[in-house]
Amino acid sequence: MCQSCGCASASVSAPPHPATADGAAAGGPTRTIDVRQAILADNDRIAAHNRAHFDAAEVLVVNLMSSPGAGKTALLEATVGALAQRPGGGPRLAVIEGDLETDNDARRIRARGVPAVQITTGGACHLDATMIHDALDDLDLAALDLLFIENVGNLVCPAGFDLGHHHAVALLATTEGDDKPAKYPVLFRTVDLVLISKADLLPYLDDFSTQRAEAAVRALANEAPVFPTSARDGTGLQGWIDWLVARVAQNREALASRPVDAAAHGHVHGGREGLGHAHRPAARHAGADRP
């Protein structure tokens, strides 16, 4: 478990530490919360900087989150195939893969002819904005329309970290149970789309109800679309592709209607300041670019 997000820190929710003789709290929970807030504030600043890179290059970025094995990589593999069938070849894609270990997922995506950058977190249970910023050195954003980020499999920690993405999508596999939105409200409250993955297994699972899963999302006051998909038999893939293509178009329109002044002088989204650098594979690990 990571040290930064608090998931490993029982002290965050522990009762206040006894005050010392001079009245100051003796470290412990208060300090843990302060450090955590500072980490999240720093992450938000770098996420805004990432978003400025994406907007400058007109790339829509989608952050995919789920528990391990819910089918994120399989969905991306199916998505690559489905988007390529679109008139004109569909949006130009790349994927950033986040895993604790191995580059298996990046290799699966590259095998389909799509650029993929693997981030191995080496134990951290989520991606953060700095990891994404570093990965940009290995991507040619100018050659892309759509960038997927496959987060580390985890329904808790990834939800706390803005990566600079435009949309967050959760996968909930039919094998996981329809109560997961209720159990992991932070993630399911904020996502823009919920895909009930492995829908091909629904006939064999008598205790999973798509309606109950959707009701659990609505109970969190989230009106995001919720629908079944299967990377195995293609169920719902068209709805997912339509959602993506519409988001890419909507993002382009929003960027095109930016005030000329903002587009020219970089006052958009508050994160364009300091964007006097480009990320190119050639600049890789040059160390000169730190937001």
Ligand SMILES: Nc1nc2c(ncn2[C@@H]2O[C@H](COP(=O)(O)OP(=O)(O)O)[C@@H](O)[C@H]2O)c(=O)[nH]1
């Ligand atoms: N039946 C079924 N299995 C799936 C589907 N999608 C993924 N899987 C299987 O679930 C396992 C984990 O999939 P993967 O894409 O690696 O999950 P990730 O960890 O979320 O990236 C693999 O054995 C896949 O073959 C699906 O739509 N239906």
Ligand SMILES: [Mg+2]
């Ligand atoms: Mg995966």
Ligand SMILES: [Zn+2]
């Ligand atoms: Zn964590």
Ligand SMILES: [Zn+2]
């Ligand atoms: Zn940068």
